[in-house]
Amino acid sequence: MSKIPEPAAAALPDPRRWRALVFIALAQLMVVLDATIVNIALPSAQQDLGISDGNRQWVITAYALAFGGLLLFGGRIADLWGRKRTFVVGLIGFAAASVLGGAATGEAMLLGSRALQGVFGALLAPAALSLLAVMFTEGRERAKAFGIYGAIAGGGGAVGLILGGFLTEYLDWRWTFYVNVPFAVVAAVGAYFVIREPAGTRNRSPLDVPGVVLSTLGLVALVYGFTRAETYGWTEDWTIIVFAASVVLLGSFVAVESVMRHPLLPLRVLADRNRAGVYLSLGLAVIAMFGLFLFLTYYLQVVKGFSPLKTGFAFLPMVVGMITGSTQIGARLMTRVPPRLLMGPGFLSASVGMLLLTQLEIDSSYVGLILPAQLLLGLGMGTAFMPAMSLATHGVQARDAGVASAMVNTSQQVGGAIGTALLNTIAASATTAYVTSHAASATTPEALRLVQLQAMVEGYTSAIWWAVGILAVAASIAVAMVDTGRPNAAPGGAVKDGAPDDEVPVPVLAH
Template sequence: MRPDTALEEPGRPAAPSDSGAFRWLALVVLSLAQLMVILDSTIVNIALPTAQRDLGFSTGDRQWVVTGYALAFGSLLLLGGRLSDYLGRKRLFIAGVAGFAVASAVGGAAGGFAALLLARVAQGVFAAMLAPAALSMLSVTFADDATERGRAFGIFGAISGAGGALGLLLGGVLTQDLSWRWCLYVNLIIAAVAFAGAVAFLRDGDRPERVRLDLSGTVAAVLGLVGVVYGLGNAESKGWTDFWTLGPVIAGVVLLSAFVLIERRVAHPLLPLRVLLGRVRGAAYLSVGICGTGMFAVFLFLTYYLEETLRLTPIETGAAFLPMIGAVMVTSVFSGAVLLPRTGPRPLVPMGCVLAAAGMAMLTGIAANSTYAGGVLPALLVTGLGFGMIFGPVQNAATSGVRPDEAGVASALVNTAQQIGGSIGTAVFSSLTATAIADYLATHAATASDPATIAGATLASDHLVFWVASAVFLTCAALSALLFRSGPLPVRPA
């Protein structure tokens, strides 16, 4: 049985832009859209406490503003990627940009929790259309020249690696100087430019042929990803052994296993397994998932340290990440444009992971009386250099050598792996933090209520998180060194 809904599939790659200039203008448009999606993963977090006071919702409800977006985005990415292959990348990209802008406007104007939550879920839905369409269009636009492709993915990777930190800075500025609502309204400005640029500069392929959508695989994938993301989201508040943590995760894993079996049998699978099982692409998906887990140690727990221990304002906290952004951009563009076309990802990704691990290890030396310049800045620079060597090469590798009509779903897997890795990182590191604080206070029970003891417990938990994150990046270094092939990446299918 092959369940189904009639859709369209392109048989050939998107036509290259009319000239080299058009290709680079297309890159600007695609990078803007990627920036909008990445910014939204952190900029709203900065605005949440203020939004909570303004709209009067509970702390328990607050997590759903984040979780609602993550659930919609993470669970629908594979479907969004396949639809971009079936219906046309440019169409899905434009629809995603427009829908994301409308959802952001609704969220910014929200008068209560329900409206804000619905807007965030809608943002996740449209981001799941937008993100894979952008990456797949980048892949087919720069499919002819390995050097140009490396340079383009280096720039795109720099946006991916630095966007989260930039969101912290922009969120702090907008919340402090304007309103938390502008953390959502700012998307309207970015979306307007991206929409106009997409209409003017993006090129799509030939008119697709009619095929059937893998309906059973779609249902299994969406429900499976919902279960995994939802269960991991509950781990922080409910604990790892709670039914609402274990139950959804187990159900999600079972459904995803069923999804793999379905994909082996249908004529037009949602995810052709050859995309996932290619050695280079498989290594890329695994690397981005593991690195996504470790990244949260930087953006989440270091933010807590800067604000709660060093007493920086939200704007100062965001600005503290700017040197890391600079380091990411420099190494991402250089490694993508100069090194990757010659060496391939095998030496670059492991080295980037080692640098990220070193940066995490350096952060274990922070103390209550540390300064930003002496204790945090060197570690951020080293970590940024590492991130820049990871993201561009990994995104390039994840979409290399795929058939043009499978570029969308290959791109969706990059975002899916990063989303699942981020969910695991949030759950695991939050759990480790709670355990470390409880153990520290139990050991110092006589002075457990003293501010100095509480501060010591917080620092002990931060150190544990950074050590574990360092181990995560070292693990990724070893696996990527083993799994990636030596030599330049294949661009077109063999």
């Protein structure tokens, strides 16, 4: 007989759990903001270290490839080795890699440090989310915990833009790396002394080495394919070869996992329609969000002439919206309504905010257009992200919590790569077309400059229209595929996926 855990045995004492959440949230903030904080500092770092225009993209790509490619491996390591131990090691390693990046004396040292950040981030991120999954099992507490986590996961990128702008403008680009050290040290020390991982939640099965190799190579090829497409085009020979390789490798990975006794990614994790709906809708939402960060940053700095710091602060309404949507709307309603009634309307509200931004012009008012659009985007995303993060690991056996958490991060990482490449390609094509058709009419340097700026805006709005559609599809998927009822308000629930007697399951959602 499978056992349903006793509430007292399955959870940490309340004060310790909530103290643990502080350090988990701090670590998650560090990982998420690192995805954008370096972007603002990149021009300064490029000039200082003599990095060529052709190689500068690798400062971003090296992190994305290591992080995205190793997430599934990192998630399973957390399940096997222990989530607390993996979490602390990931923090220490991330801090060390950040010091290396801040002290970089050349291109190779900087790129190497970014890859190392990605490696340790792939250990850290799944461990953080899976710790929440196994520590917070009671409905209302889980809602509050994931409300905080969802706000950070959604708003951390915008926080990175603010912090990156401040550090680059008033200190030095190297501080965009050094700033990770206090985050990591405080989180690691706090986690070591405070976190107590619930007993019986570790997966002690052998590591699936073929699955590790195939998934890592397949995900690296997929992320690199989108990165390469952005630079060299979608029909370039090597771009097609890399995409084809990713399809073969990931297809082989699924085939191997279906016959392995102890698979790296148990297919039961993906077979559940609710989790599949979360992974798909989150991935699509991130495609839209990454495109927005990119275009709005360029619009504010190049078209409106904002400084890096002012640009960072211009994203504050989105952060406020995400925090409000996640902690005040999502967390309060998650135990009262089915998740699809938060995710669907949330993504739809975000698409309305995005729709407002299709009206951008050179002289658009920040207060009249961009600020309300960001508030709608933030509120919608925060409301949707919070139940999505919780549902992605709810109903998963505790032994699979790490790899299920890794799938959440993988969908976001792949979504980010797709969003940057796809939407940037659409924007560039629209910009080129506008310049081609209007450049002849520009008879003075001032007129030509105006045409160039208008072309950029035309490119941004063309891509943002696609983002509107993508968010609408995400809302549709959430409503159609996520069919679970509201979470139980009390701990406990049925055991799923055939958990053996010695496993402590994470309670499932009630239908």
